[in-house]
Amino acid sequence: MQSKRRITRTALYLVLGIGLLVFILPYVYMLLAATQKNEVILGPNPFFGFGADFLKNLAEVQKDYNYLRVLGNSILITVVGTLVSMLVTTLAGYVLAKYRFAGGTLIFYAVMLARMVPQFALIIPTFYILSGMGLTNTYTGVILPSVASTTAVFMMRQYALDFPSELMESARIDGASEAQIFWRIAVPVLEPAILTTGLLTFMGYWNAYLFPLIILNDPEKYTVPLIIQNMTQNTYKPLKYGALMAVLATSVVPIVILYMLLQKKFQSNNVGQAIK
Amino acid sequence: MTHHTKKGVSNYSRAAWVMISPFLLFFIITLLIPTLISLYFSFASIGEQIQFVGLENYISVFRDPLFAKAYLNTFIFMAGSIPVTVFLALILAVLLNQPHIHGRGFFRTVYYLPAVTSVVAVASVFLTFYNPQGLFNRIVTMMGAKPINWLTDPFWSQISIIIVMVWLNVGFYTVMFLAGLQNISSEVYESAEIDGASKIRQFFSITIPLLKPVVLLAMILSTINGLGAFEAPNILFQNSYGPENAAVTVGVNLYKTSFELVNFGKASAIAWTMVIVAVGLSLGQFILGGRKHAK
The missing domain is CATH 1.20.5 (Single alpha-helices involved in coiled-coils or other helix-helix interfaces)
Incomplete structure (x- = not known):
């Protein structure tokens, strides 16, 4: 009985481990291939370790695309976009969860309905409106269309529903304004929820492809996904696999590791503690 | 007062x-x-001036064989990827839901990584794997088979896209299913145990039926995403339609019609067929899911 159980458990971990390998393989491949020469990456012999060409590959991207500037563009758009979007959507989610007011239900249904419309359906009018406002080929033009994230509003509303109304009532009795209640009580209590949602918004901006693709045309303003596209679709130059992998190793892997670390940290929710 | x-x-x-x-x-x-x-x-012709043209765009869309091909391909990608994804995710979720699993959180986080990774980045890694001399052909030849034309043969092109879709979605499904499983009270299993139901019996008569709404939701979400699939085919097939249009999705069709053919009216009509399908599926899910609850 005991040994049968052990075999079952070993098999269980074996399957989970195979899954782990399959999911981790592309990331490991990015890291290893980023340090190899093109000839090695597509050569007849497999490689299982690090090569010596990482800096050379990176220098190649810097030369062809001004990679540091591209990274800077991506960081700027992602950080500003995430901050603005989280401010706007946290407020909206909190209000939709905790306030009864004329039009509130209507807004909620509008948000739910808008969630069903694929982003793709909006690229043409968005492009039209942005060019009307003179915002094509600007960072603002890339940030704007994703600020009112209905997913983030929906998530924040779900989290805020657990936020105890008693806290709001007692603060009102103490004479706090609604803005004070939001900033001094709701935000600290909802912090884990804000960080969890913010992390997804952050990844959304960092990975964004479609809107930057149609809005930016000046290579000086390109974001990371756009130079990846450029490297794989350049008809004039053969694809430099080592350089491509160097981009992935320095733009995907660090963000994914950051996600893993932060995700672990944010899992707990403060709502339980606040009510005590 | x-x-x-x-x-x-x-x-x-x-x-x-x-x-x-x-x-x-x-x-x-x-x-x-x-x-x-x-x-x-979608009801207008857009040039120097915007002019109402009635159903002209829709008629032109429905007469376009590429549009039909795009929907057919999307259907093939869904039919090819969803069953495999659901199957694999069910296995992983059920295993992760076993009591006393060490590192459950770690496994779950790693499985979820594809969902937060740039699709452009993932597709460009697979582009390298699919290279005639790439990793996949190395494995294929090692197993004694002939190398495969992953991206130049129409049949294998579609398999290539399906593989990427499965890889991208399994983790997301797993996390959703795991959350669904954790909602099933352990008492249900305990009483089944007392009644002498085997583990396999329990899986088919308790786990599967109770997980059905979650599975349905995951399938509808990925169908809606699949309609707009653009990034993976765009990178894998380097902004082309693929061999014999094998890689055209509704998203690719829409993008090309907008920004290469610059036919905004027709592109908007394509967009609205997407909206109608997406809203229809969501409402269908809502109604089916609602009925489940009413029971």
Whole structure:
């Protein structure tokens, strides 16, 4: 009985481990291939370790695309976009969860309905409106269309529903304004929820492809996904696999590791503690 | 007292409007107005001037064989990837839901990574794997088979896209299914155990039926995403339609019609076929899911 159980458990971990390998393989491949020469990456012999060409590959991207500037563009758009979007959507989610007011239900249904419309359906009018406002080929033009994230509003509303109304009532009795209640009580209590949602918004901006693709045309303003596209679709130059992998190793892997670390940290929710 | 409450509510209602107004502003400018414009554009011809043309765009779309091909391909990708994804995710979720699993959180986080990784980046790694001399052909030849033309043969092109879709989605499904499983009370299993039901019996008569709504939701979400699939085919097939149009999805068709053929009217009509399918599926899910609850 005991040994049968052990075999079952070993098999269980074996399957989970195979899954782990399959999911981790592309990331490991990015890291290893980023340090190899093109000839090695597509050569007849497999490689299982690090090569010596990482800096050379990176220098190649810097030369062809001004990679540091591209990274800077991506960081700027992602950080500003995430901050603005989280401010706007946290407020909206909190209000939709905790306030009864004329039009509130209507807004909620509008948000739910808008969630069903694929982003793709909006690229043409968005492009039209942005060019009307003179915002094509600007960072603002890339940030704007994703600020009112209905997913983030929906998530924040779900989290805020657990936020105890008693806290709001007692603060009102103490004479706090609604803005004070939001900033001094709701935000600290909802912090884990804000960080969890913010992390997804952050990844959304960092990975964004479609809107930057149609809005930016000046290579000086390109974001990371756009130079990846450029490297794989350049008809004039053969694809430099080592350089491509160097981009992935320095733009995907660090963000994914950051996600893993932060995700672990944010899992707990403060709502339980606040009510005590 | 009534007076007080009334006054209170109206004050709060003003505060509520002030706090929600930034979102409303963005929502109206970047979602509501574009949705309406897009609907109007689908009935218009857009050049120097915008002119109402009735159903002309829709007629032109439905007569276009590429549009039919795009929907057919999307259907093939869904039919090819969803069953495999659901099957693999069910296995992983059920295993992760076993009691006393060490590192459950770690496994779950790693499985979820593809869902937060740039699809462009993932597709460019697979582009390398699919290279005639790439990793996949190395494995294929090692097993004694002939190398495969992953991206130049129409049949294998579609398999290539399906593989990427499965890899991208399994983790997301696993996490959803795991959450669904954790909602099933352990008492249900305990009483089944007492009644002498085997583990396999329990899986088919308890786990599967109770997980059905979650599975349905995951399938509908990925179908809607699949309609707009653009990034993976765009990178894998280097902004082409693929061999014999094998890699055209509705998203690719829409993008090319907008920004290469610059036919905004027709592109908007394509977009609205997507909206109708997406809303239809979501409502269908809503109704089916609602009925489940009513029981």
